[in-house]
Amino acid sequence: MMLKLKLNKLADGFTIYFKDYPFLKHNQNAPCFKIGKGKAKYKLHHGEFKIREKEVTEIPLQRFEILSDGPDELELEFKNSEEEKLRVMILIEDDQFRLKFDCSDPDINRFWMKIQATSNEAIFGLGEQFSEINFRGKDLPLWVEEQGVGRGDPPITGDWYTTYHPQPSFVSSENYFCHCNSTSYARFNFTKESFHELYIWSVPEEITFGKFESTLETVSNLSQLLGIQPKLPDWVYDGVWLGIQGGKDIVEQKIQTCIEKKVKISAVWCQDWQGIHMQGAQKRLIWNWEYDSTLYPDLPAYIKSLNSRGIKYLGYNNSMLAQGEEQYQYALDKGLTIKDTNRNQYKIITDSGEKSLLDLSNPETLHWFKEIVKENMIKIGLSGWMADYGEYLPIDAVLHSGENPETFHNKYPVEFAKVNYKAIKEAGRLEDIVFFTRAGYSHVSKYSTLVWAGDQLVDWSLGDGLGTVIPAGISIGICGIGYYHFDIGGFHSLGIYIRTKEMFMRWTEIAVFTTVMRTHESIKPYDNLQFDYDEETLEHFAKMVYIHVQLKPYFQYLSEEYQKTGISPFRGCFLHYENDPELYDLKYQYMLGPDLVIAPVIEPNEDTWKVYLPKDDWIHLWSNIEYKGGWITVEAPIGNPPVFYKKDSTFKDLFKSLVKI
Numbered sequence: 165m166m167l168k169l170k171l172n173k174l175a176d177g178f179t180i181y182f183k184d185y186p187f188l189k190h191n192q193n194a195p196c197f198k199i200g201k202g203k204a205k206y207k208l209h210h211g212e213f214k215i216r217e218k219e220v221t222e223i224p225l226q227r228f229e230i231l232s233d234g235p236d237e238l239e240l241e242f243k244n245s246e247e248e249k250l251r252v253m254i255l256i257e258d259d260q261f262r263l264k265f266d267c268s269d270p271d272i273n274r275f276w277m278k279i280q281a282t283s284n285e286a287i288f289g290l291g292e293q294f295s296e297i298n299f300r301g302k303d304l305p306l307w308v309e310e311q312g313v314g315r316g317d318p319p320i321t322g323d324w325y326t327t328y329h330p331q332p333s334f335v336s337s338e339n340y341f342c343h344c345n346s347t348s349y350a351r352f353n354f355t356k357e358s359f360h361e362l363y364i365w366s367v368p369e370e371i372t373f374g375k376f377e378s379t380l381e382t383v384s385n386l387s388q389l390l391g392i393q394p395k396l397p398d399w400v401y402d403g404v405w406l407g408i409q410g411g412k413d414i415v416e417q418k419i420q421t422c423i424e425k426k427v428k429i430s431a432v433w434c435q436d437w438q439g440i441h442m443q444g445a446q447k448r449l450i451w452n453w454e455y456d457s458t459l460y461p462d463l464p465a466y467i468k469s470l471n472s473r474g475i476k477y478l479g480y481n482n483s484m485l486a487q488g489e490e491q492y493q494y495a496l497d498k499g500l501t502i503k504d505t506n507r508n509q510y511k512i513i514t515d516s517g518e519k520s521l522l523d524l525s526n527p528e529t530l531h532w533f534k535e536i537v538k539e540n541m542i543k544i545g546l547s548g549w550m551a552d553y554g555e556y557l558p559i560d561a562v563l564h565s566g567e568n569p570e571t572f573h574n575k576y577p578v579e580f581a582k583v584n585y586k587a588i589k590e591a592g593r594l595e596d597i598v599f600f601t602r603a604g605y606s607h608v609s610k611y612s613t614l615v616w617a618g619d620q621l622v623d624w625s626l627g628d629g630l631g632t633v634i635p636a637g638i639s640i641g642i643c644g645i646g647y648y649h650f651d652i653g654g655f656h657s658l659g660i661y662i663r664t665k666e667m668f669m670r671w672t673e674i675a676v677f678t679t680v681m682r683t684h685e686s687i688k689p690y691d692n693l694q695f696d697y698d699e700e701t702l703e704h705f706a707k708m709v710y711i712h713v714q715l716k717p718y719f720q721y722l723s724e725e726y727q728k729t730g731i732s733p734f735r736g737c738f739l740h741y742e743n744d745p746e747l748y749d750l751k752y753q754y755m756l757g758p759d760l761v762i763a764p765v766i767e768p769n770e771d772t773w774k775v776y777l778p779k780d781d782w783i784h785l786w787s788n789i790e791y792k793g794g795w796i797t798v799e800a801p802i803g804n805p806p807v808f809y810k811k812d813s814t815f816k817d818l819f820k821s822l823v824k825i
Contacts, residue, residue: 387730554603
């Protein structure tokens with residue numbers, strides 16, 4: 165019988181094993197824990213942070229004492245020559261290896277921990293990451309912020325690691341997971357050959373490990389620790405969610421165009437339901453959460469009309485309020501927004517002007533906002549909305565609860581998702597209404613019904629364009645999120661960056677094979693190509709939407725699988741073929757469930773594409789040619805993206821039927 169927890173004493177240290185894997189190794193020359201003190205400077209600009217550290221003191225904890233040693237429990241105390249102490253309680257609970265920490269000095273605000281590593285190990289997860297899927301060899305900061313615009317070399321803003329949704333959770337190819345119960349800024353360093361080092365700007369409450377027989381089992385257990393998203397309603401698979409702005413007349417025109425071309429519409433997403441204002445060519449929204457009677461006269465009646473035609477109506481909210489609006493003034497008068505150090509309103513500067521940020525540490529704010537959602541959105545018939553932002557909490561703010569903004573910052577988007585979730589739950593509409601978020605952190609999966617990838621640039625770049633939605637979906641799928649999608653065609657349009665016809669078509673082809681297809685007009689809708697640009701674009705769009713609708717039984721199967729196991733429908737190929745190291749860094753193709761390999765064309769002017777297939781029996785969807793695995797090149801004209809299904813799939817008849825469309 166395998167001993168789950170084992171302490172192997174050495175001459176000047178120890179090794180701690182869990183399920184025969186050596187997680188922690190300690191000796192005086194290489195202690196597994198350090199603590200310390202430090203100060204940081206945070207500079208905020210439009211949701212992006214420049215973070216600098218100064219006056220850091222590191223205290224290696226070289227000496228240790230074993231206080232208790234049992235088969236399922238171990239307690240140790242670590243010290244240094246100055247008698248700084250860290251007590252570590254190690255417990256086996258729910259088949260997991262948990263470390264709980266207690267530091268004797270309340271001024272200690274830095275923590276380092278080393279985890280044993282192997283040279284050929286791969287590291288996955290760490291939230292939604294847009295540039296990599298394997299973080300071996302990387303030193304990764306974890307902080308909620310705007311992703312950046314035009315990330316590249318050099319970037320316009322942002323960096324390769326900046327993300328709306330980081331997470332202190334990872335999965336190793338050695339089939340273990342690690343999750344840190346901390347909301348402080350952190351850096352996870354995977355650059356050393358023999359160990360990984362976690363650096364956290366506070367002593368964490370707990371660090372949890374799980375060790376299992378397979379990568380799938382490991383990811384499943386991590387997801388269940390973090391929380392499974394509420395189940396999506398079946399209507400989300402019944403067609404495209406059309407992103408349309410401009411009012412009822414324009415919405416009706418677009419719907420009629422789709423009807424004529426047999427484009428199945430599941431929902432119209434009108435983010436301007438509460439009104440718009442223009443900033444030059446950029447279309448911006450009024451941040452006041454009640455419907456605009458000019459754009460959408462008698463919106464409740466119009467929503468009923470849409471519903472009778474099988475079309476849902478979706479809107480928009482976020483965690484801020486706009487200057488001059490009624491709700492803005494009420495929130496200021498009642499003290500529902502964050503304060504500056506002088507206890508005055510904290511003015512948040514965004515790229516659409518000055519705003520005020522809701523204080524989500526205040527129970528009165530939570531109740532007030534929740535009631536707005538219930539009364540102004542759910543009650544009039546909205547079936548969902550984008551719940552935007554969540555990254556903007558400044559570190560020099562004063563919160564109602566008295567909590568430190570340094571530790572509340574990463575928690576903020578989770579609280580915002582939670583208040584939207586509670587509004588739906590209290591209205592009795594869970595598994596009926598859908599809201600989608602971009603920002604997140606640990607345990608947001610318990611509350612956010614759907615995640616979208618944020619604001620990509622409308623181009624082909626691998627720093628911020630079309631291709632980045634693939635590693636983002638793979639990495640976030642490791643961390644509890646199963647329901648994931650993105651803006652078809654991207655969002656940001658700056659200068660020379662304008663959406664092209666080919667790019668829109670290729671972006672649509674990826675969206676077919678994700679949980680939800682949703683278009684976005686972009687930040688400059690009048691400058692950028694839309695789904696109805698011309699006959700060819702519209703016919704391609706109709707074909708892709710129809711394929712997505714035909715896949716509904718498979719999406720329902722994957723949703724049920726996710727609800728039971730925590731395995732995301734959107735997954736890296738390594739999850740099913742863990743013994744193939746070639747898959748560890750394969751970041752621009754993915755599997756939709758266990759039976760489909762999708763290798764999107766993410767470069768312009770290409771009609772063939774190179775694909776790596778795991779070792780198995782695969783059928784090319786469009787040609788019916790069988791492949792055994794390895795690198796291949798296939799025909800991939802627009803309309804026939806590289807898609808392969810498993811030869812023995814129980815859904816093979818469904819997949820075969822897609823070719824007849």
